[in-house]
Amino acid sequence: MKDHKNIYLPIKAEVTEVIDESPTIKSFVLKPEHEFAFKTGQFIELTLDNIGEAPFTPSSSPLVTDEMQVTIMKTGYVTDRIHEFKGGEIVGIRGPYGRGYPLEDMFGKELLVLGGGCGFAPLRSLLYNLSAEQDKIEKLTFCYGSKTPGECIFKPYIDELRQVPKFEVLRSVDKVEEGEEWNEDVGVVTCLLDKIEVNVPNSVAVVCGPPIMMKFGTYKLLEMGFPEDKIYLSMEKNMSCGLGKCGHCMMGKYFVCKDGPVFTYEEIKDQPDIWK
Amino acid sequence: MSDFYRLTKTDWDSALRSFISHYTILAPVEEEGHIDYTPIDEEDVERITYNKPKPTTPLKTLLLPVKESLADPSSPENPWLIMGIPACDLHAKSLLDQFYLDPEYPDPFYKNRTENSIFIGTDCHGHQEHCHCTSYGFKPYPTANDDIHLVRHGTDVYVSPVTEKGEKFIEKLSGSTNLSKCDQSAIDWIESKRKETVEDLDEHNKNLPGYEKSGELINASDEEIWKEYGDDCVSCGACATICPTCTCFLLIDKPGLLKQRQVDACQYPAFEKVAAGEDPLDALHKRFSNRYMCKYVWRPERFEELACTGCGRCIEACIGGINKNELIKELANNA
Ligand code: SF4
Ligand code: SF4
Ligand code: FES
Numbered sequence: 001m002k003d004h005k006n007i008y009l010p011i012k013a014e015v016t017e018v019i020d021e022s023p024t025i026k027s028f029v030l031k032p033e034h035e036f037a038f039k040t041g042q043f044i045e046l047t048l049d050n051i052g053e054a055p056f057t058p059s060s061s062p063l064v065t066d067e068m069q070v071t072i073m074k075t076g077y078v079t080d081r082i083h084e085f086k087g088g089e090i091v092g093i094r095g096p097y098g099r100g101y102p103l104e105d106m107f108g109k110e111l112l113v114l115g116g117g118c119g120f121a122p123l124r125s126l127l128y129n130l131s132a133e134q135d136k137i138e139k140l141t142f143c144y145g146s147k148t149p150g151e152c153i154f155k156p157y158i159d160e161l162r163q164v165p166k167f168e169v170l171r172s173v174d175k176v177e178e179g180e181e182w183n184e185d186v187g188v189v190t191c192l193l194d195k196i197e198v199n200v201p202n203s204v205a206v207v208c209g210p211p212i213m214m215k216f217g218t219y220k221l222l223e224m225g226f227p228e229d230k231i232y233l234s235m236e237k238n239m240s241c242g243l244g245k246c247g248h249c250m251m252g253k254y255f256v257c258k259d260g261p262v263f264t265y266e267e268i269k270d271q272p273d274i275w276k
Numbered sequence: 277m278s279d280f281y282r283l284t285k286t287d288w289d290s291a292l293r294s295f296i297s298h299y300t301i302l303a304p305v306e307e308e309g310h311i312d313y314t315p316i317d318e319e320d321v322e323r324i325t326y327n328k329p330k331p332t333t334p335l336k337t338l339l340l341p342v343k344e345s346l347a348d349p350s351s352p353e354n355p356w357l358i359m360g361i362p363a364c365d366l367h368a369k370s371l372l373d374q375f376y377l378d379p380e381y382p383d384p385f386y387k388n389r390t391e392n393s394i395f396i397g398t399d400c401h402g403h404q405e406h407c408h409c410t411s412y413g414f415k416p417y418p419t420a421n422d423d424i425h426l427v428r429h430g431t432d433v434y435v436s437p438v439t440e441k442g443e444k445f446i447e448k449l450s451g452s453t454n455l456s457k458c459d460q461s462a463i464d465w466i467e468s469k470r471k472e473t474v475e476d477l478d479e480h481n482k483n484l485p486g487y488e489k490s491g492e493l494i495n496a497s498d499e500e501i502w503k504e505y506g507d508d509c510v511s512c513g514a515c516a517t518i519c520p521t522c523t524c525f526l527l528i529d530k531p532g533l534l535k536q537r538q539v540d541a542c543q544y545p546a547f548e549k550v551a552a553g554e555d556p557l558d559a560l561h562k563r564f565s566n567r568y569m570c571k572y573v574w575r576p577e578r579f580e581e582l583a584c585t586g587c588g589r590c591i592e593a594c595i596g597g598i599n600k601n602e603l604i605k606e607l608a609n610n611a
Contacts, residue, residue, distance in 0.1 A: 247524035
């Protein structure tokens, strides 16, 4: 009975390039040993051989299947090690897993995308996808916040986005360090929402970022009149298997790896510890 | 009741001896007051216990070892013949199937093992101190999830095939032994023993709230009770390891991009902690209540099925002496 597929076995991928995004964030270009398709918002499990495994949502376009990028903040054991990579290393990938962004719910609508810090990573994949299908949406407003100008990631991509006719991009930083140059907003990212025009009844919102920002972002959107089922959140939880079995990602009755990582606020609002 | 066949215990024992070369036989054997699933050699056949609750470790441990390499999912050489499985463990198997045989991602290790096993369920005559299956609507005799039911009655053994796999096994058995259909008196005896055990269990647990009620009480509880009972918890995870329905595990990385699966539990610190530091279960009483919420509230919501079989093993295993049923009774009294 050797034909049962081993769901725990990663495929190999080569790290072909390492891109510095900020002092603590790097992007890694991965070339899988064979084509690897994913939907925007789905995640992969990335294995560093004999070291550990961690989940990441690709930050590259889902329309490209021969390579992908993951954008990783240095936060612990596995991510510290991958930050030492120079290119040429072999890693393992499993997936793609979970439920990503529902593009079909976004077509014909205005989009309000709210991102914070490394939360831009999954959103970039969505933005690539939507800019390729811009004729299907009304318009898109992207509000992005980070701590300092130096910590803003994907700077060249921001310039690209600003060229897309239906897209508007606003950025804010919590503070500007001495000697840093910044001519956009200063303040928490939610204050950008006061500056934009949205036709709420025909809009869908997407939020991705650190828990505290997701929480206040969601509350602000509710205040603006967004219905609970039109706010999409990407949840970050501890994960091990990615397959809905190991229990690590449980959030009440949901397995974030399988039922998410993207949920509407309506789906999860009664579950425990959603902002933790 | 399904058809039962009778054979003598002597014939059954010699059949088992002859099966040892084709099957790995795992059956309950009593040692120093503890019954456990044990690999059976020829000389062990007579030591197998019948109709007696219950193996100390659950069936889960055979199907999902505490630690296992996930390199090669090929099946064991000999099929397994697992005997003496109480109804609670059989029900637990169906709960494990929800995870491990999930059609989207069937676990090849679990799948091979279960496909390669013949499950023989047994009636419990009598119960242990903490057994409370009937309070949760389960019977102390197999009603589903086994291939064969088997009951011993003095010098006789009664067997009843349930699945095709079970029928094939009984066919094999009939080739080497003298099988006859059970007469009414045998059926009456089986039924009276079943009734007696159900009545005993009901009486023994008469103050314990039912499953749904327990779920409501747990869901509505405040942290006080979890702090009070959790105070005796040492985060050892024994309750989860021994629980036939706790499924959590951790994947550990090994050279060659291979994984090893190891039993894990929400009772251990940092089980849900993310790399950035947030930890929903950052206090002992939260971890302690998490296990109850999982079994009595979340898993029933998700799978529309109870996730506690009432086997009582977590009570037996708790180093801190925490008694789940006392906690639930206290919740009921305070409500
Ligand atoms: S929670 Fe306790 S009584 Fe319920 S199935 Fe698990 S070990 Fe048995
Ligand atoms: S809980 Fe019920 S089925 Fe399980 S061993 Fe005890 S009496 Fe038997
Ligand atoms: S990561 Fe294992 S169940 Fe979700």
